[in-house]
Every structure is written in structure tokens, then in C-alpha cells.
Amino acid sequence: MTDNAATASSDISASKAKSLKPLRELLHFLWPHKSRLIAASLALVFTAMAQLSLGYGIQILIDQGFANSSEDGLRQAVVFMIVVGFAMASGAFIRFYLVSWLGERVSADLRQKVFNNLLTVHPGFYEKNHSGEIMSRITTDTTLLQTLIGSSVSLAARSALTLVGALILMSLTNFKLTLIMLIGVPLTLLPVLYLGRRVRNLSNKSQASIASVGNRAGEVLQSIKIVQSFQREAMEREVFGKEVDTAFKIARKRIQQRAWLMACAIFLFLGGMVGMMWTGGQDVLAGRMSGGDLGAFVFYAVMLGSAFATLSEVWGDLQRAAGAAERLVELLHQDSDILDEGREAITCGQELEASNLRFVYPSRPNTPALHDFNLRIPSGKTLALVGPSGAGKSTIFELLQRFYDPTDGQLTYGGKSLSDYSLAQWRQKLALVPQSPILFSGDITYNIGYGSADASSEQIEAAAEAAYAKEFIERLPNGFKSEIGAQGVQLSGGQRQRIALARAILKNPEILLLDEATSALDTESEHYVQLALSELTRGRTTIVIAHRLSTIMNADAIAVVDNGSVVDVGTHNELLARCGLYQRLASMQFKEPDDKVDETQREIMPAVVVPEAV
Incomplete structure (x- = not known):
């Protein structure tokens, strides 16, 4: 795993707790669908009871059919098993449908709730945590939980019922043989508990990788043009290959632990079963029990063994799902550093x-981005x-949009701190036109309508x-669509x-933030954007980040910022006359001495912002 991924994992703090406590959060998502959960539980109990009753059919088959050479006994056993088989099939259909529905529904609800919460988290969270890590949690981890609810929990419950029922019926059939079988139970649980914990830890690492x-x-892939332009395909193949190999090695260890868990449980249980069959066979030969009783007992023992094997496998699934739930719960309860209490x-x-x-x-706690910053707009x-x-x-x-709040001092609107207003109200007043516009997958109508x-x-x-x-939209094959x-x-x-400009115009904001909106455009595109901006800024409070001084020479005021503080504020001419930093910037850009930036030169260079004074 790369250092970045490790940092991301530590930032979101994927803990290594060994309990299944995180899975309790799922109960909040199951409760709204309690009627289906109850129906699925009843179907599960019915199916388990029907399955266990097959032991009675085996007893009838051996004692009344085979032992007595009775066709009636054989027919009775076969009819009984057919009826039980139909009951099992019906119950299994209902149980499978309901638990699968619950798994999909809970997974969808959880995914939606996590995403809804992530939309409210401050942007700084995403600067510290990789989007790939977060998306893995929303997709892969919720899929794990869907499998858990839709399959593993059902199997675990059915196996637990079968195990208890088999033990009861075994005790009623032959108590001595039951005691022999139970000797292997503690030995079976030890590897399940020990290896299950290791499976969970490896599962956390596997998901992170x-x-x-x-x-x-x-x-x-997002930067494929740069990769191909610099001919770094071979390097990226090698780096990605190492990432994939690391993920595979961790997954291999996890699979190995799960395989050991299953193997130990099955072997230890079969050891107890062999001892039981030897002792039971001696009792049948001595006439202390019938062949039908031994056949039924062996059936119950097989059911018991299958239940143990299933539980050992499901325990690994539960450990993996607990890790997934843990990571999702962290996102679900991730709070925003920006309080919305205004x-x-x-x-x-x-x-x-x-x-x-x-x-x-x-x-960057030791490097202030702003200090002693004072400015009126x-x-x-x-x-x-x-x-x-x-x-x-x-x-x-960033501060104006309240993506962060000031460490000290105040940013006010109308004399009141921005935190005194609700985020929704405040951000409704703002619109940002960034240097690199952010658009979404979809059609043009969707992006402007945003x-x-x-x-x-x-x-x-x-x-x-x-x-x-x-004009250019209508020339596209499907126009606005x-x-x-x-x-x-x-x-x-x-x-x-x-x-992006059309999107800002549609919002009709009171305060417009322009982040050098024309710096990366060709001459023709810049011309059209300039025209649009001149209309958009008219009569609005407009704040422009400018690297090219030619674009803001006609602004009402220019604030010169350096090292996190305001150095000077004035018009273009005022700053040329008194501000050394502004003079140096103008000299470098206009290629003329500070006092020779004449009117002709200013007319040649376009002015982005020409607002109507209010």
C-alpha cells in the first residue's frame, strides 16, 4: 500500500477493534423493515425445523422399512420426506427472497445516508482523505454488508437453529453419544475465535489496499493525456502492478486464514463424529439401540457438523463485515468542522x-495562510x-464561501460574522467562476441548471x-441535450x-467570485467570456483574483496581497504611484518601466470587469 493510501487510512482512522459492535448500527436500518424481518425469521425457523424432521423420516425408513422388509414402512418414509421436502423448499423460497430484499434495501439505504452526510462535510476533509478510499467504502464496503444481511446472517441464524435443534434431538435419541460429540465442540471453537480475529484485521488491510x-x-486514467505525453506508460504499469500485487498478497493471507479456520473446524468435528460412530456401532451390535436410532443420530450429527462448518465460515464473513461497518460508520458520523448554527x-x-x-x-498548522488581514469590500x-x-x-x-472558518479575527457581512447566518442562506448569495471550470457528466441543460x-x-x-x-450549444448534435x-x-x-458562466448567471448571485476566469483561454474564447463577464458583474459585489493586471485595471479598487496580509489598496494609477510590489508586478507584465504604462497600452489590453457603479 502506498504512503498516500496509508495516510488516508490513518486520517479516517480505520480501527482494529475485535468486537462485532459496529454491526449494531445496521439495526437502525433494519428496523424500518421489521415486518419483512419478522416474516423472514419465521420462514427461517420453519425451514430449520422441517430440515431436522428428516431425521425422523430416516428412522422410519430403517426401522419400519428396511429392518422389517415392509413396503408400507418404506412408502410411509418416502411420503413423509416428500412432504418435508416441499415444506423446506417453500420456506427456503420465502426466506431467501425476504433476506435478499433486506440486504439490498439496507445496503442502498446505508449508501444513501453515508453519501448524504458526506455532502455536508467540510471540503478540508477531502483534502486529507483520498476520494478512492472514500468511494471504496461507499461501494465495496456496502456490498460486503449487503452480502452479510442477504446471505451470511441468514445462514448463521439457520445454522444456529439447526445446531441447537440437532443437539436436542441427539440428546433425546442417545445421550451418551451426544456427550462424545460435544467433546469436539470446545476444540472447534478455539480456532474459530482465534483465526476469526486475524481474518478481520486482514480484511481491513485488504479493503484499504x-x-x-x-x-x-x-x-x-483521469490524467491519461499527461501520462502518454510524457511517455510514462511503462512506469505507471510498474507502479500499478506493485499496487495490485500488494492487494493480492494481503487478500491471499486473508483467504489462507479463512481456509485454516474452516479446515480446523471441520477436522476437529469429524474426529468427534468418528468416535461417536464407533461407539454407536458397538451399541447397535450389542442390541442397546436400533439401526434406525443410529441412522437418525448420524443424520443429526451431520446436521450439527454442517452447522458448525457454516458458522465457522460465516464468522469470517462477520469479521469482514464488521470491519466494513466500522469504516462506514466513521463516514456516517463524520462531522463537519464548519458549524451551521447561524x-x-x-x-x-x-x-x-x-x-x-x-x-x-x-x-499546515505552523504556516499561517493569512495574518493581520484587513479589507473592506x-x-x-x-x-x-x-x-x-x-x-x-x-x-x-475559501473563507468567503465558508469552506473554512477563520482561526482568529472576523469576516463579516453587514457587521455580522458570516457564522451568524445559515450556510444555505449565505451560500445562496455567492457564485464562483473558477479558473478551471468544474462540470459534471450529463448534458448541457443539467450543467447550466446546476x-x-x-x-x-x-x-x-x-x-x-x-x-x-x-450559439455553440445550438451547433452541437443535440443542442442543450x-x-x-x-x-x-x-x-x-x-x-x-x-x-460555468451561464451557471453563475442563472444563480443570479449578489456576490460574484472570479478566480482568473480568462487566464487559460484563447483570444476568441476570452473575448466572449469578457463580454459575458462585463454583463454578469454589472451592479454586483465582485471580487476578482487576478494574475494579469491588464484584466483589472478598471476595477473600483485593487488590493495588493503579500505573505497573507493586505499591503495596499487603491486604484491602478494610485498603486502604480506608491506601491512597490504593484509597480514590480506591472513592470514585469507590461514590459515597461513603472511610470510608462500609458493609456494606449491599457486600451489594447482587454478589461474583464467594467461594472456599473452603484
């Missing part, structure tokens, strides 16, 4: 302000954030038109960006 394999494959009524047109802001990423104005990479510009966007849950098709088309995207592939791979960069 499978998640590592899936995570590695996902990363490579109840203040939110208004419109208020000022944003950062006061003595300090923030430290959890993964008037309503309806455009503010640009400029500065070198790592200065803290993107961190402001900006508003109740948008009509007319509103979606209007948003596309406002984003200068409608055209599938765009995973992450919009079937569209160009400019087309994806305009879809």
Missing part, C-alpha cells in the same frame, strides 16, 4: 469586511486581489445566451468556461 489500487488507477436574518446590499483575519490550514463594487502566488488570495475565497434547482428551460437558455454560449462527458471533456476550454 483495494482502495489504494482504485485511487491510483483513477488518478492515472439564525440571523440576512439582508441584501451590505458591506463585506475582514478584520484582523488570521487563518491556518489544518494540514463595499457593496456593488468590484475589488481585485493581486499578488504573488501563495500570497493568500485563494484562501480569501445554478438553480427550479430553473425552467427558458431560463437556462437565457443564461446560456447571456454567457455567449447559446448534448452529453459533454466526464468533467466536460467533449468541450473546449472556452466552451466549458462559458457553461
